[in-house]
Amino acid sequence: MEPETKINVAQHQKLSKIVYKESGIVLNEKKTTLLIARVAKRMRLTGTTSVSDYIRLISNSQDEYNEFIDATTTNHTFFFRENKHCEYLIKTLDKKRTLKIWSAASSSGEEAFSIAVQMLANSFSFSIYASDVSNSMLQKGKNGIYPKERVQKVPLPILHTYFQSGKGKWQDYVKVKPAVQQLVTFEKLNLLEGKTFDKFDIIFCRNVMIYFDTPTRQKVVNNLYHALKPGGYFFVGMSENLRGIKHDFSNVLPSGYKKKD
Ligand SMILES: C[S@@+](CC[C@H](N)C(=O)[O-])C[C@H]1O[C@@H](n2cnc3c(N)ncnc32)[C@H](O)[C@@H]1O
The missing domain is CATH 1.10.155 (Chemotaxis Receptor Methyltransferase Cher; domain 1)
Structure with missing residues (x-):
């Protein structure tokens, strides 16, 4: 029926x-x-x-x-999405420091791994927390296996260095190499709960607050502000901004913010 x-x-x-x-x-x-x-x-x-x-x-x-x-929950994402934010960090940040990065609302991990491979290619030392409310998305991130169409925007030298191409029944897939996977920790976290893992140098919270109402966005932004170290960077999606939200960030590029030093 x-x-x-x-x-x-x-x-x-x-x-x-x-x-x-x-x-x-x-x-x-x-x-x-x-x-x-x-x-x-x-x-x-x-x-x-x-x-x-x-x-x-x-x-x-x-x-x-x-x-x-x-x-x-809407989980759509892909590698190198809205990559201007990462390019900005690579140009701006000091390579001598070890960076703690949080991909809050990571979906299946493409955002976290995109940051990881570019940071590795530019000799940064770092660790990344990737969190989401969805168990199935977190599991995909932990597996690190993606259909080839998701990596279309990954530059070829990076693709060849940090991904393995599947064979046989996996020929339409790539797998993130273990050296990259070990830099990214996936953990369940609901942004509404106001918890954090640590203090971070950089937080990406992109393409999720668009689904929230203003009081929820305010609550989440307050929480992430406190989870950032002084001088830390905060990114929302390119079609999002913090208009209508009270905050102490300065605006450093479209949808990119910095906490005072
Ligand atoms: C569209 S994806 C964004 C993925 C990635 N940040 C990007 O920009 O491509 C939105 C993700 O937010 C997650 N999400 C929705 N509500 C959430 C919440 N309250 N706490 C944590 N994650 C949430 C969804 O499960 C989904 O994976």
């Missing part, structure tokens, strides 16, 4: 409330199509035939509840 994915107002409110509570992502009426598509996918995979049955399922199963949150 084809699943029935018509969603009524009460169901929409219930599901979007859960998503907002768990990830801060706002799925209002304008996002109904997206919510329905994500619910429909989970219904197909779980063999559920109505939205009310699916709501019952996530109320009774923590695993499916987590899968639902996972499915409603």
Whole structure:
């Protein structure tokens, strides 16, 4: 039987409330199509035939509840996305220091590995924390295996130095070499919880706050500001900025900010 994915107002409110509570992502009426598509996918995979049955399922199963949150986060990313930020750091930073970098909302790890390979190619010493709310994305990052189309923007010398090409059934994939993987630690962290791992020199929090409302963005920016060392850099996505958010950063380039020394 084809699943029935018509969603009524009460169901929409219930599901979007859960998503907002768990990830801060706002799925209002304008996002109904997206919510329905994500619910429909989970219904197909779980063999559920109505939205009310699916709501019952996530109320009774923590695993499916987590899968639902996972499915409603937008994970799109690729290697060397919005690379101007990294190029700026390479030009600006002192190579003598060991840098602590955080890719907050890392999705499947392409952002963290893009930074890592460029820092390595330019002889920086560093470590990177990559965090996300999605277990499945973190697992992909830990695996470090990517379809070849994701690395299209990686310059060939970097691709040949830091990635292995797959063979046989893996011929359409590349794998990040162990020397790069060991510099990136993947850990689950929900930006709403206000936790941090450490104090960082650089934090990337790109293409996630766009899904948050202003109070949530304010909370996240405050928290990340405190997680930065004095003089540290903070980057949001190229289509994002900190307009409407109270902060003490100075603006150093489009979507790029610096904490006072
Ligand atoms: C579009 S991806 C951005 C990936 C990468 N930063 C980039 O710019 O390409 C957004 C990521 O934010 C994650 N995310 C959403 N809400 C989150 C939250 N509350 N805490 C941590 N990560 C979250 C999603 O799981 C998703 O992987």
